[in-house]
Amino acid sequence: MDTYQYKGRNKHGEIQQGTIESPSPQAVAQWLMDTGIAPISINSQEPTRTDPAWFTRLMGEDKVTPVDLLLFTRQMGNLVRAGMPMMESIEGIQKSTGNKALARVLQAVRVDLDKGSQLSTALAHHPKVFDEYYVAMVRVGEESGRLEESFQSLFQQIEFDRNMRKKIKSALRYPSFVMMAIGVAMVVLMLFVIPVFAKTYASMHVELPLLTRVLMATSDFAIRFWWLVITVAGVLYYLFHFYTHLPQGKYAWDKFKLTLPIIGKILVKATVARFCRSFAIAGKSGVPIVQAFLLVSRVVDNAYYEDRILQMRRGVERGETLSRVARTAGIFTPIELQMIAVGESTGDVDSMVEQIALMYQEDVEYDVSKLSESIEPLLLAMMGVLVGILLLGIFMPLWDLGQATLHPSRP
Numbered sequence: 001m002d003t004y005q006y007k008g009r010n011k012h013g014e015i016q017q018g019t020i021e022s023p024s025p026q027a028v029a030q031w032l033m034d035t036g037i038a039p040i041s042i043n044s045q046e047p048t049r050t051d052p053a054w055f056t057r058l059m060g061e062d063k064v065t066p067v068d069l070l071l072f073t074r075q076m077g078n079l080v081r082a083g084m085p086m087m088e089s090i091e092g093i094q095k096s097t098g099n100k101a102l103a104r105v106l107q108a109v110r111v112d113l114d115k116g117s118q119l120s121t122a123l124a125h126h127p128k129v130f131d132e133y134y135v136a137m138v139r140v141g142e143e144s145g146r147l148e149e150s151f152q153s154l155f156q157q158i159e160f161d162r163n164m165r166k167k168i169k170s171a172l173r174y175p176s177f178v179m180m181a182i183g184v185a186m187v188v189l190m191l192f193v194i195p196v197f198a199k200t201y202a203s204m205h206v207e208l209p210l211l212t213r214v215l216m217a218t219s220d221f222a223i224r225f226w227w228l229v230i231t232v233a234g235v236l237y238y239l240f241h242f243y244t245h246l247p248q249g250k251y252a253w254d255k256f257k258l259t260l261p262i263i264g265k266i267l268v269k270a271t272v273a274r275f276c277r278s279f280a281i282a283g284k285s286g287v288p289i290v291q292a293f294l295l296v297s298r299v300v301d302n303a304y305y306e307d308r309i310l311q312m313r314r315g316v317e318r319g320e321t322l323s324r325v326a327r328t329a330g331i332f333t334p335i336e337l338q339m340i341a342v343g344e345s346t347g348d349v350d351s352m353v354e355q356i357a358l359m360y361q362e363d364v365e366y367d368v369s370k371l372s373e374s375i376e377p378l379l380l381a382m383m384g385v386l387v388g389i390l391l392l393g394i395f396m397p398l399w400d401l402g403q404a405t406l407h408p409s410r411p
Helices: 025-034 053-058 066-081 086-096 100-114 119-124 132-144 147-204 210-224 226-244 247-257 263-284 289-299 303-317 322-329 334-346 349-369 371-406
Strands: 002-009 015-022 038-044
Touching (some): 002 025, 015 100, 025 038, 066 086, 066 100, 086 100, 100 119, 119 132, 132 289, 147 349, 147 371, 210 371, 226 247, 247 263, 263 289, 263 349, 289 303, 303 322
Antiparallel strands (some): 002 015, 002 038
């Protein structure tokens, strides 16, 4: 289909213009009249160069990043507050954004708005960009007449969630880098260092220690069957990726991550912080508590916590109090349960839950800042063990030969 630029007037006499893909100008004219717009001009747009799909994915032009979504939400909040018409607001952001994927999404949103759809309905057609939580918050803003506040709340939530993810990535960066360095060092030793010593020891015709023989056998296997090692590693990675994308596999993996030493504690706090912040914002925006549980369960990005949150939702549906279902879920400490109970008794649960989120945010920031001090002894011990094994395995024969030379056996 070709792309056409159209211009027309709606029933209020306002100019409506934009672009749309269609098989012919006549189809564009018919579509405009069906949507209540009198056509003024319809012109064919020159086709633009399209890059291959692999190049688009490589350059990151096929997805909307959290930063782009954050900027879009802030701009929408400002434009709604300024009283700009919705179509002009979307069109202005579409032309100013540097993300091609977001521009294509906003073009489709404009087409839906031209057909008379609400903004929340138009956004719901693009779930990869606007999730259920985002769409529900926009819908609540439309129904309550507080769309500006909804966009402000969404901006705060997206920024909070982005900061939490950055903290988690920062927490995992240091140990990941150290483990990668250890892996590279092991590969270099196995492929290049140990074979040199193996040739030297082979020419001596002496009995080698067990540890040395194991290292040499491992090195020889890696050199001769490197293709098999890579294949097995690839298959294991694929199986792990496949399993963790199954419902039961994702649940087991997400639960296991929370039990990891040092890192697990940070993941727990960050996940609870996202849940509490999202739940507080949804409650303040007027989302019913049962629906809020359902929406927030999608935000935490952890199958184990999602199951616990949905368990709380079922308890509330049965008529149980929030403090009771929170205690049953087993994801809050006694102090936090007390705060929820106080908020429930005073009718200010949202503020209390938001305070819990702020507490956890501060804890995550502190734990990340002290992560290197906490995890460094563990990594050093691991490196010491590996280095000790390698040194003993390589140099023990030399030590034995030196001892034999200094103390030769008497006849």
